[in-house]
Amino acid sequence: MPAHSEHNISMNIINTLQNAVAQAVEQLYGGPCDPSKVMVNTTPSDFTGDYSVVVFPFVKISKKSPDATALEIGAILVQNVSEITAFNVVKGFLNVEISAAFWLNFLQETNANPDFGRQPRNGKKVMVEFSSPNTNKPLHMGHIRNILLGWSCSCILEAVGYDVVKTQIINDRGVxxxxxxxxxxxxxxxxxxxxxxxxxxxxxxxxxxxxxxxxxxxxxxxxxxxxxxxxxxxxxxxxxxxxxxxxxxxxxxxxxxxxxxxxxxxxxxxxxxxxxxxxxxxxKMNGWVYAGFDKTYTDLGVTFDHLYYESKTYLLGKDIVEDGLSKGVFYQKEDGSVWIDLTDAGLDHKVVLRADGTSVYITQDLGTARMRFQELGCEQFVYVVADEQNYHFQVLFEILRRLDEPYAEGLHHLSYGLVELPTGRMKTREGTVVDADDLIAEVVKLADDQSKERGEIEGISPTEKTENLRRVGMGALKFFIIKVNPKKRMIFNPEESVDLQGQTGPYIQYSFVRINGLMQRVEKENIDLSLAWQYNDLQPQEKDLLAALHDFPAIVAAAAKEYDPSMVANYCYTLAKSYHRFWHDLSIFNAENLETKAFRLTLSNTVGKVLQRGMGLLGIEMPGRM
RNA sequence: GGCUCCGUAGCUUAAUGGAUAGAGCACCUGACUACGGAUCAGGAGGUUAGAGGUUCGAGUCCUCUCGGAGUCACCA
Structure with missing residues (x-):
């Protein structure tokens, strides 16, 4: 264990730097400085250093040139922060180097921490609604995007401390x-x-x-x-x-x-x-549909905690209309229809009850929201619905706010772009839909074909082989969809289908498989990894990995805050890429000495765990072989 | 037409207002008698749709123009 282990090492090094810089600025120039506003980035590889502080914002108070300011702050940092060993200044950027001891200690803690990237329970309950199919037809490509977003978003929210209730509302009635x-x-x-x-x-x-x-x-x-x-x-x-x-x-x-x-x-x-x-x-017919959906959901690896059926909710919301009328939030026209005026919020007038007293779509949503709040006790609600309904949700949320519903500030529409084909929108009536089951079968077959060509996994049991290839195929499909920012419209070309090379799920899975191979050998040869902490010659490829690992919790937190799983997907890709490079450039089992070998194996082990956790947040499983 | 969102390399895309816009695919050239080549390195490919503005600094913020999408039902 390195000497300064008493220090609060689990504290994020970036926070440490921000605090130290803020303190230095106040000490040097007297002005107040908010640590959270201090910009700290990882240093681009063509410069020396691990992290860079942007000092431009401080030149106003320092009244000196950027370089002079950076030099002054750097001098104080290197004195006050034990993790910093050196600094340099280039064009107003203050680059600092972090001690090997810090990184070793960080690796040791991280490797031993099964909850790395997870936050303590925050006691809050959030509902995530996704999928929400109609029961007159099977699921298609668009549902897959919705489901993957909803599922991964649920996992991410769970990781940052929420108690998550996954729901779907099944549109089981109607024309x-x-x-x-x-x-x-x-x-x-x-x-x-x-x-x-x-x-x-x-x-x-x-x-x-x-x-x-x-x-x-x-x-x-x-x-x-x-x-x-x-x-x-x-x-x-x-x-x-x-x-x-x-x-x-x-x-x-x-x-x-x-x-x-x-x-x-x-x-x-x-x-x-x-x-x-x-x-x-x-x-009878809905029963058939549910049996079919169950199969597709199982293939996708998703489950729900709570189901709602439109046949049971479509009449809800009339009490809310009463409520809104008495509060003066709604108004009634002469024909008896009930409306709300949202023009002062940049929206329009909206009908909430027809003249004949029947409800409209939004009435139902109002009623469902209140019922869920009462039933589930959630204070936050996430609706995963395509962006064609942006206006609807603006209106819905605005109405709930005006009704002073207690959960009104916790509403979020996770809006995503529609999946289109090169020929335009998918249309059931015209038979131009990419069917979910077909797509799943196709991509698993693709993984199978590729595996045969390579011939790497002959000799394992057929069931194990099938399971591994299923994971590869599903990994490819899921990653292909999740890596794109949700709000972007997506054009899916069935001809080109899904890649297995490059920036893909299998690329990331492959780095895990490599690590898995190493770990099996460690076990078999009973290798002692405790020598790792005596290693003292960190290579750039190793630092890259350590810095990437260090980022993980912040990435998960940011993804939760933005409701954006693609951030986690891109993170996993970057980490895997760094690992492949590390693997190529440096010897692991054949390292120069036992400390180096133990260190690289431990580093690999930790990368494997974080990759598995990160991909797990996306609903992607890792194969042992591929 | 009103409102909202989008426009980054041939294609798919990344970039809390920060350094020379970063990747992948496709194309070209290379790399293990070594831990798995679904890998790695290199090349070529960009006026970030266009024009102004704010800023020490703009793909990112503001204004306008062009192009695309969505929405504007007593449908769901």
């Missing part, structure tokens, strides 16, 4: 599922997922697609009818083509003219009246 139901009832001829061998959620989705085909055919036929022609003549405006007219007219037609449309509405009505036959059918 869409009725379309599947009606279609199956009319044309299904008693077929089932079992009788056809089709995965059960896909089975239900197929009937939805069939319905859409039928309705399109009906519409096209109707357009030739006398009624349609008369309508066209009376409503066609100059500049509007016949085609555009019918495109715009489609909704109205569906609601007022279509035969299939009438049947769907009738079914929905029956459902709302609790018609036994309709409910039985509804339960």
């Amino acid at each position: 869409a599922i009725c379309k599947s139901m009606l279609s199956w009832k009319k044309f299904g001829d008693g077929q089932t997922p079992d009788s056809t061998g089709i995965k059960s959620d896909h089975f239900v989705g197929d009937w939805y697609v069939l319905f859409e085909q039928k309705i399109r055919a009906e519409y096209e036929a109707w357009q030739q009818s006398d009624t349609a022609k008369t309508l066209l003549e009376t409503h066609l405006k100059p500049g509007l083509s016949e085609k555009d007219f019918f495109k715009d007219f489609k909704n109205k037609w569906f609601n007022e003219y279509a035969e299939l449309g009438a049947e769907v509405r009738e079914m929905l009505l029956k459902w709302e009246e609790n018609d036994p036959e309709t409910l039985t059918l509804w339960k």
